[in-house]
Amino acid sequence: MIYLDNAATTLQKPPAVITAVTKALTQLGNAARGNHTGALTANRLLYDTRLLVAQLFHAPLPERVVFTANATEALNITLNGLFQSGDHIITTDYEHNAVLRPLYRLQSEQGIHVTHLPLSPDGPIDYDAFAHAVLPNTKAIVCTHASNVIGRRLDLYRIGAIAKRHGLLFIVDASQTAGSVPIDMVNLGIDVLCFTGHKGLMGPQGTGGLCFTEQVDIRPWCVGGSGTHSFSPTQPADYPTRLEAGTPNGHGLAGLNAALRTVLTIGPTKIGAHEEHLCRLFYEEAASLPHITLYGPDLRQHPHEAGSIVSLTIDGVDSGRVADVLARRYDIAVRPGIHCAPRMHQALGTQASGTVRFSIGYYTTEEDVRAAIAALRDIVD
The missing domain is CATH 3.90.1150.10 (Aspartate Aminotransferase, domain 1)
Structure with missing residues (x-):
């Protein structure tokens, strides 16, 4: 084919990814749920993978690297965990339904207001329109890094500067660029970066995550088992546990770990x-x-x-x-x-x-x- x-x-994976997943299927236990070798191996793997993600994206804190099943889940966690009724969000017509549908639901169920900036089929987006769209109740700019239809990339540096100037959160969907475009969260002013593991990172399906700065506080979207604070009726407050309810995809993350090492080696x-x-x-x-x-x-x-x-x-x-x-x-x-x-x-x-x-x-x-x-x-x- x-x-x-x-x-x-990506159908074709680095050989190291296949080896890592195969090995993990026979060696990994459940992270944060035991002190035997299998559980501790899983703990170390997850932490090491957080470090690699932080290194790739220049994320400030590895404990604020949260793993999810894909970018869609990462975006849902982010958008549902940050906004409330009356908030205004600026986004674009470049977006995938992973951004659009959560925003539509927040509009209908929570009274969130959304502005969609139009695009020109023959040219880049009007970056001045981001500043012109800011209202007194605007909380964030949410946008993709690159269109999954035409491939055009948005200038995150320009958008991030506008967000910072107006005191807004800057949330980026990096599904189409993670792994093939250098991304520096600090330099670009990104507050939350959502990514998936199975595209440009060349990792397994069922992997992805979000990275966010110390200034961002996200309400849990999904709650449940965490392996810690079991008598507490609420989800633990510390990150990343706060946003990682249930058993993590250790086998997939073993593959993502190997994929990240491959990407970092090649560049x-x-x-x-x-x-x-x-x-x-x-x-x-x-x-x-x-x-x-x-x-x-x-x-x-x-x-x-x-x-x-x-x-x-x-x-x-x-x-x-x-x-x-x-x-x-x-x-x-x-x-x-x-x-x-x-x-x-x-x-x-x-x-x-x-x-x-x-x-x-x-x-x-x-x-x-x-x-x-x-x-x-x-x-x-």
Whole structure:
């Protein structure tokens, strides 16, 4: 298979990840729930993995690295644990439903007010609009680091500066950039960073988390077993236990630990450069084909905006049909449809057809890209 669906999940994992998960299945006990070797091994693994996450993202405190099943859970914990009735939140039309749906529910159930900043299909977002949208009751800016539809990255430094100037929390969904773009929470002014382990970090599914600063206090979204303070009727107040009810995914986190070590060894800059090179190559070749519409930044004119995603449509052909032909006839894996980003597709005018998304990963090769272009040429012909 030629795998070009890395924005959904990485199929090809570093060998160390597979080894770590396999080893953990026979050695790990339950963290914080015993003093035998298996439990202590799990304790040490979780703490070491928190240190690695903090190192990668320059998170200030490892105890404020909380593990979750994915970025969606991390965002739900964050958004449900920080805001209350009457608060105002600024977000964008770039967002995934992992941001949008929790905000919609907070609107309907808690009376939260939300402003969605529009985007231009042909250009970057208007950064001045963030400051113009601030109201007396505004509490936070919540945004993705990069669109999962067109790959365009937002300038977190500019947005973080606006948030700091107005005394707002800055919450970032790094699902599409963690592992392939350097992220420094301190330098960028990020208060809460939510990430997933199974995309650019190349770890197992069922892993992810959030990192947050000492100034942020998050109410528990889920409560239950913690292994400590068992007679207390409320969730323990100390982090990370406060936000990690129940048995952690130790086996998955063993894989994430190995994945983080791999990413830190290679370096996000090198990983990102590889993906950006192949993304530009794909875009340039696809742009020469007739009957194809490409979405997002024109990488021929703005090569510095290349990420790892190219979305396109073929005139008169449903995106699902294109993906089906690519899979069955050419054994090429892509993602068709709306990609859980409805407001983005409304802005692009693709809400009816969706797009065909080609997403590059660290294990993608130039041969893979050229084979995908050849397949597209066949389909167009």
